[in-house]
Amino acid sequence: MACIGQSCWTCEKLNCLDLSKSVFVLTPSLHSKPDLDPACQLHPLCQKTQLPSALQVKGSHVVLSESSPGPTMANKCTVCAKVFQSLSALKMHLRSHTGEKPFKCTLCSMCFSQKGNLRSHVRTHTGEKPFKCALCSKSFSQKGHLQSHVRTHTGEKAFECSICNVKFRHETHLRNHLRTHTGEKPFECSICNAKLTRGTSLRSHLRTHTGEKPFECSICNVKFRHEANLRRHLRTHTGEKPFECSFCNAKLTRGTSLRSHLRTHTGEKPLECSVCNVKFSHEANLRSHLRTHTGEKPFECSVCNVKFGHGANLRSHLRTHTGEKPFECSVCHAKFSVSSNLRRHVRNHIGEVA
Numbered sequence: 387m388a389c390i391g392q393s394c395w396t397c398e399k400l401n402c403l404d405l406s407k408s409v410f411v412l413t414p415s416l417h418s419k420p421d422l423d424p425a426c427q428l429h430p431l432c433q434k435t436q437l438p439s440a441l442q443v444k445g446s447h448v449v450l451s452e453s454s455p456g457p458t459m460a461n462k463c464t465v466c467a468k469v470f471q472s473l474s475a476l477k478m479h480l481r482s483h484t485g486e487k488p489f490k491c492t493l494c495s496m497c498f499s500q501k502g503n504l505r506s507h508v509r510t511h512t513g514e515k516p517f518k519c520a521l522c523s524k525s526f527s528q529k530g531h532l533q534s535h536v537r538t539h540t541g542e543k544a545f546e547c548s549i550c551n552v553k554f555r556h557e558t559h560l561r562n563h564l565r566t567h568t569g570e571k572p573f574e575c576s577i578c579n580a581k582l583t584r585g586t587s588l589r590s591h592l593r594t595h596t597g598e599k600p601f602e603c604s605i606c607n608v609k610f611r612h613e614a615n616l617r618r619h620l621r622t623h624t625g626e627k628p629f630e631c632s633f634c635n636a637k638l639t640r641g642t643s644l645r646s647h648l649r650t651h652t653g654e655k656p657l658e659c660s661v662c663n664v665k666f667s668h669e670a671n672l673r674s675h676l677r678t679h680t681g682e683k684p685f686e687c688s689v690c691n692v693k694f695g696h697g698a699n700l701r702s703h704l705r706t707h708t709g710e711k712p713f714e715c716s717v718c719h720a721k722f723s724v725s726s727n728l729r730r731h732v733r734n735h736i737g738e739v740a
Contacts, residue, residue, distance in 0.1 A: 461470040465483045470476040478500060481487070487497035489504040493511045498504045506528050509515070515525035517532040521539045526532040534556050537544070543553035545560040549567045554560045562584055565571070571581035573588040577595045582588045590612050593599070599609035601616040605623045610616045618640060621627070627637035629644040633651045638644045646668050649655070655665035657672040661679045666672040674696055677683070683693035685700040689707045694700045702724050705711070711721035713728040717735045722728040 461473055461476045462468070463470070463476060463479055463483075465480070468479065470479060481499040487499050489498045489501050490496070491498075491504060491507055491511075493508070496507060498507065509527040515527050517526045517529050519525070519532060519535055519539075521536070524535060526535060536542075537555040543555050545554045545557050546552070547554075547560060547563055547567075549564070552563065554563065565583040571583050573582045573585055574580070575582070575588060575591055575595075577592070580591060582591060593611040599611050601610040601613050602608070603610075603616060603619055603623075605620070608619065610619065621639045627639050629638045629641055630636070631638070631644060631647055631651070633648070636647060638647060649667040653667075655667045657666045657669055658664070659666075659672060659675055659679075661676070664675060666675065677695040681695075683695045685694040685697050686692070687694075687700060687703055687707075689704070692703060694703065705723040709723075711723045713722040713725050714720070715722075715728060715731055715735075717732070720731060722731065
């Protein structure tokens with residue numbers, strides 16, 4: 387019989403519960419009297435006069451009274467102290483501690499702790515989407531997904547942060563947001579013990595160890611570790627630029643590019659060098675600047691092994707090996723390997739002296 391430790395409801399001596407059954411079996415060593423009644427005989431050392439109203443004694447077993455309204459201490463989890471409305475709810479909850487998954491998919495052998503989760507999973511095989519949006523006719527395999535979708539129509543943000551009052555459409559977004567306040571990082575990498583705030587972040591992180599790239603471009607078959615990277619890549623094929631500047635209507639392929647672009651209008655320079663306090667509008671410029679302090683030269687020529695602090699300098703240097711001259715004068719068609727040489731040349735045509 388699999389038992390989990392539990393304190394006696396009357397005298398708090400250690401007891402034992404058989405959670406595989408609908409009754410609680412009393413440990414013989416502590417509850418030695420075979421015929422218990424609702425008085426003080428529940429435990430030999432107990433001076434209480436009656437059982438809690440939610441419990442009944444039947445022979446040598448203590449069971450939950452069917453007339454018991456609402457959650458009681460009888461339905462308290464012995465691991466985390468949560469209290470539940472019914473014994474069946476408690477049993478279901480205990481699987482989150484034990485890892486038990488008694489409900490098995492007959493199609494792929496995946497197992498689940500709750501029957502409802504199995505039903506939802508089966509729909510991934512059958513393609514069934516029984517939950518239909520009344521506003522746009524989209525269908526969903528899970529009721530929760532439909533409820534989340536409906537909020538995209540109504541604009542409702544039902545989940546509010548109790549600390550900063552920011553509101554969210556989805557409860558998962560609120561939970562993720564709360565960790566920015568608490569600093570909680572409940573998801574730990576089993577390989578390097580790095581801790582992360584989100585399950586999705588952990589899954590992405592694990593791919594840095596495994597090298598897995600599950601997201602493949604349907605056009606050129608390039609593979610990516612992260613779905614967001616695939617979405618950005620697809621725009622190089624489609625030409626889509628979904629991010630538009632509210633000042634000049636310039637369109638960009640990435641949200642980060644739009645944020646950087648907006649600083650050309652606002653003059654904002656939020657990125658500051660920790661060494662000399664020079665400020666920059668773009669993170670790439672700050673990284674390049676920091677190398678003037680550290681002396682780091684991460685860009686190495688694959689031909690002669692010369693190293694450079696900036697990627698642009700490496701690209702210019704490589705042309706000394708390849709002979710490439712991509713910069714052409716529009717007046718006389720002379721070609722140059724470096725853009726600065728072209729600019730100096732153009733001044734000769736317009737009468738400027740370099």
